[in-house]
Amino acid sequence: YTLPRTTDLQAKTGRQVVRKNLRIGDLIFFKTSFYSNHVGIYLGDSEFLHASTSKGVIISSLKEQYWKDCYWTARRIDT
Numbered sequence: 001y002t003l004p005r006t007t008d009l010q011a012k013t014g015r016q017v018v019r020k021n022l023r024i025g026d027l028i029f030f031k032t033s034f035y036s037n038h039v040g041i042y043l044g045d046s047e048f049l050h051a052s053t054s055k056g057v058i059i060s061s062l063k064e065q066y067w068k069d070c071y072w073t074a075r076r077i078d079t
Helices: 065-070
Strands: 027-031 037-044 047-052 056-061 071-076
Touching: 027 065, 065 071
Parallel strands: none
Antiparallel strands: 027 037, 027 071, 037 047, 047 056
């Protein structure tokens, strides 16, 4: 499956998923600033995989306050 390059377009791909119904593999999106968005892949148990500019590819928790505050939406890409 080919995804669009930008997070804005990726966030319009597939179908929207409410946070309580996340499944492994869903894309989760964050608004990290007025002009900037961030995307990760849901791993289950409130954890997601994403690329950090300072640490490389890492696993973070949706329970962390920063990610709670930035959470925007989630999408499921059916293949």
